[in-house]
Amino acid sequence: xxxxxxxxxxxxxxxxxxxxxxxxxxxxxxxxxxxxxxxAVKAPPNSYLAPSxxxxxxxxxxxRDLYSRLIYxxxxxxxxxxxSAFISVFVGCVVGxxxxxxxxxxxxxxxxxxxxxxxxxxxxxxxxxxNMFGSIKWLTYIIGDVxxxxxxxxxxxxxxxxxxxxxxxxxxxxxxxxxxxxxARASGASRNYIIKHHLLPNSIGPIMxxxxxxxxxxxxxxxxxxxxxxxxxxxxGATSLGLLVGQAKGAVQTGFWWIALFPCLVxxxxxxxxxxxxxxxxxxxxxxxxxxx
Amino acid sequence: xxxxxxxxSAWAIPTLLLVTFLVYIALRMGTDPLAxxxxxxxxxxxxxxxxxxxxxxxxSNFVVGYFSWLKNFVTFHWPRSIKGSREVWPELKDAMxxxxxxxxxxTTVGVAIGLTIGIFAALRPGGKRDVAxxxxxxxxxxxxxxxxxxxxxxxxxxxxxKWFGNTLFPTSGVYPPGQEGFDxxxxxxxxxxxxxxxxIQVIAVxxxxxxxxxxxxxxxxxxxxxxxxxxxxxxxxxxxxxxNALIPVITIAALDIxxxxxxxxxxxxxxxxxxxxxxxxxxxxxxxxxxLMPLMVIIVASxxxxxxxxxxxxxxxxxxxxxx
Numbered sequence: 001x002x003x004x005x006x007x008x009x010x011x012x013x014x015x016x017x018x019x020x021x022x023x024x025x026x027x028x029x030x031x032x033x034x035x036x037x038x039x040a041v042k043a044p045p046n047s048y049l050a051p052s053x054x055x056x057x058x059x060x061x062x063x064r065d066l067y068s069r070l071i072y073x074x075x076x077x078x079x080x081x082x083x084s085a086f087i088s089v090f091v092g093c094v095v096g097x098x099x100x101x102x103x104x105x106x107x108x109x110x111x112x113x114x115x116x117x118x119x120x121x122x123x124x125x126x127x128x129x130x131n132m133f134g135s136i137k138w139l140t141y142i143i144g145d146v147x148x149x150x151x152x153x154x155x156x157x158x159x160x161x162x163x164x165x166x167x168x169x170x171x172x173x174x175x176x177x178x179x180x181x182x183x184a185r186a187s188g189a190s191r192n193y194i195i196k197h198h199l200l201p202n203s204i205g206p207i208m209x210x211x212x213x214x215x216x217x218x219x220x221x222x223x224x225x226x227x228x229x230x231x232x233x234x235x236x237g238a239t240s241l242g243l244l245v246g247q248a249k250g251a252v253q254t255g256f257w258w259i260a261l262f263p264c265l266v267x268x269x270x271x272x273x274x275x276x277x278x279x280x281x282x283x284x285x286x287x288x289x290x291x292x293x
Numbered sequence: 294x295x296x297x298x299x300x301x302s303a304w305a306i307p308t309l310l311l312v313t314f315l316v317y318i319a320l321r322m323g324t325d326p327l328a329x330x331x332x333x334x335x336x337x338x339x340x341x342x343x344x345x346x347x348x349x350x351x352x353s354n355f356v357v358g359y360f361s362w363l364k365n366f367v368t369f370h371w372p373r374s375i376k377g378s379r380e381v382w383p384e385l386k387d388a389m390x391x392x393x394x395x396x397x398x399x400t401t402v403g404v405a406i407g408l409t410i411g412i413f414a415a416l417r418p419g420g421k422r423d424v425a426x427x428x429x430x431x432x433x434x435x436x437x438x439x440x441x442x443x444x445x446x447x448x449x450x451x452x453x454x455k456w457f458g459n460t461l462f463p464t465s466g467v468y469p470p471g472q473e474g475f476d477x478x479x480x481x482x483x484x485x486x487x488x489x490x491x492x493i494q495v496i497a498v499x500x501x502x503x504x505x506x507x508x509x510x511x512x513x514x515x516x517x518x519x520x521x522x523x524x525x526x527x528x529x530x531x532x533x534x535x536x537n538a539l540i541p542v543i544t545i546a547a548l549d550i551x552x553x554x555x556x557x558x559x560x561x562x563x564x565x566x567x568x569x570x571x572x573x574x575x576x577x578x579x580x581x582x583x584x585l586m587p588l589m590v591i592i593v594a595s596x597x598x599x600x601x602x603x604x605x606x607x608x609x610x611x612x613x614x615x616x617x
Contacts, residue, residue, distance in 0.1 A: 011428075112308075115548075115600065116308075116312065116596065116597075116600075118548075118551070119548055119550065119551040119596045119599070119600060120551050120592070120593075120596055121551050121552075121554040121555040121558060121592060122551070122552075122555045123555050123558050123559065124555070124558065124573060124589075124592065127577055128316065128319045128320060128323055128577075128589075129319060129323075130323070131319075131322075131323025131324060132318075132319040132320075132322045132323040134323070135322045135323055135325065136322070216435075220437050223437065223439075224437065224439065224559065227439050227559075228562070228574060245439065245440065245443075248443050249439075249443060249563065252443055252446045252447050252450060252451065253446075253450060253451070255451045255455075257447055257451070260443050260444070260447050261444070264440040264443055264444060267437070267440060268432075268435055268436050268440060271434075271435040271436075271437075272431060272432065272435035275431055275434060275435050276431060279431070
């Protein structure tokens, strides 16, 4: 039923296809990329070559192939996006379900904190907290140095779970008054059992939607940080979409349009596709949403 | 109603204190104010350093330090910036005025366009216009502000002047270098591109809010009643439809202020616009504690204020809401 509705969403189908191809290209990067991540396309002079047969999307300041670097960069960004989205969704589900089911003081405090964080300018919070975590010595043994991928994933998850928690809480609040939950409670099911076996499985639709939006949030969060020079440094010439977009900033004034355009385009395509898929998932899994509405 | 507003406002003050305390800790740990001071003033004497520590409340542990900072803050004895020892307030005031101008311009344009196209989309759900508006909204949400800024800069800073030989919209600052005094036209030209960037986000978000909110209203019983009374379609839509649909939208609007400020920070930096965003990132980069703390207090206070406005306006606009 849900699948049928999802398939009826044409834009989402196209987006799934595009995203699938993109992921395939990224996973098969040894075959799809034409040069190494840190490899010049030819001997100098090789910097800022316009797109040509030699380098499909042109080269950067030290003569590396932009197309190959985009593939490697997308791999890093997708990795960050997926990992931190999964962590966010996991934490968000636990907190949201417990807050919604228990209610009371715990619920109040959690929701107040969530409200505050969601209303706070994202970049400011991200930068301040980033530096704070980076300054705690024992923490960096666990989550790595400020410039490591692990640290960025942790940081983005730290801010990512709140939106999910709010969605799951709303869902749990709506579900917990229903008869089947009452029946489960009457037959002696424990709180954890009800959450695990009744509430979360019945909220799977909104959770999936939250997951897709978390991925977009994390990818663009990483890009924002990298853009301002506070992102991860994957090391040894490796790159991420955010770092590539950050390079675009400098390339604009000099008129090397390919360096500015293509990384931006890839980032926009990824977030557009995931957003469309998320929206279609919401329509498909929410029975109240009528297609005609 | 009054008691509700009073109680909510009373809660805001301890929250403000608590959050600024947390920000104080985070900044003190994260930017290492003492080391940054030494970096900017390598030849500072021991007494200068001691004075810097005491006016900023950096000398002792977090609690004592916070309260000594707070005392200086509320009595308006604000410490000077570590770089160049500048007065903080004039600089912050200018930055806030510039940001407010950009923010208000972008929000006005964005809300006006967003609400209008949202209404059009809701009139015939599933129709051509609806699909078009939805697509626009999706593209708007999916383009982060730094990307639209870069693309606009590419077009206007590089190609426009190449093709047409003049500069239509400058891509940095509020005025060209050397400009003295006030010039409205120049200012509008400089603000046009950053305004567009921020407005795109606002349009995308508000058209969707308005559409879904108006759809809910249009399906309600009182719309049928209004129609059966024989009111004109336009009157039904405006008096009964849009007015009721605006209630949730206004509430969300007040909560959205953080997102708009966030967009401003990014946009200002790319367009070299002297607002709070540039102020924040340069102060943060220098670890300039005396510049950062007042800005953070203002950000936290405005977030709380708008949260409060959201709660109270919701209660005023929708009398069905019970306040306790």
